[in-house]
Amino acid sequence: GESVGLHLPTLSVQEGDNSIINCAYSNSASDYFIWYKQESGKGPQFIIDIRSNMDKRQGQRVTVLLNKTVKHLSLQIAATQPGDSAVYFCACSWTGNTPLVFGKGTRLSVIA
């Protein structure tokens, strides 16, 4: 079966510092990886995605890195802001329209 795990359940960073959230997955057939942000009382909000034929993708203040050799995914947030405080989930699937397998989530707390 497929499982997705998070290396750290909580992460505290100073405002303005960079944050790195890590994720490991087990199914090498996964082709599509997504990071979601979940604020309290809300649903998962799409942040950034990456296909398995890429190893890096950048968005606004966020970068996702994919290492298929060790089946590892990371989310980097530059200049972390208080509004970035949330739980971050990685998820993977075979394609965009197949079921997502979520990790347990990492709670990011930004210290002002």
Added chain:
Amino acid sequence: EPEVTQTPSHQVTQMGQEVILRCVPISNHLYFYWYRQILGQKVEFLVSFYNNEISEKSEIFDDQFSVERPDGSNFTLKIRSTKLEDSAMYFCASSPGTPLSLQPQHFGDGTRLSIL
């Protein structure tokens, strides 16, 4: 920006009763999903729906669960006889495109289902 909307935001139901959770997916999306999240745990897939039929379902989605797209906009999840362990946040999601496209699923803000 288009969004997935879910109603109600909170549903309290007696054990053994039927409950229907409602979702309006993003209008031009073709794939619809239900996921659930038990408090403090990860999000788990329940079922996906495409072209007016279930395309995949998980072990959680047993005979007590059913989904329906009764009209062109709504997508519902019915639990026939609720159990205490059905208490969770239920998220609806939708995604555009063809079966092999790589586009993200967009989630609603969920319905918190509390079974008493």
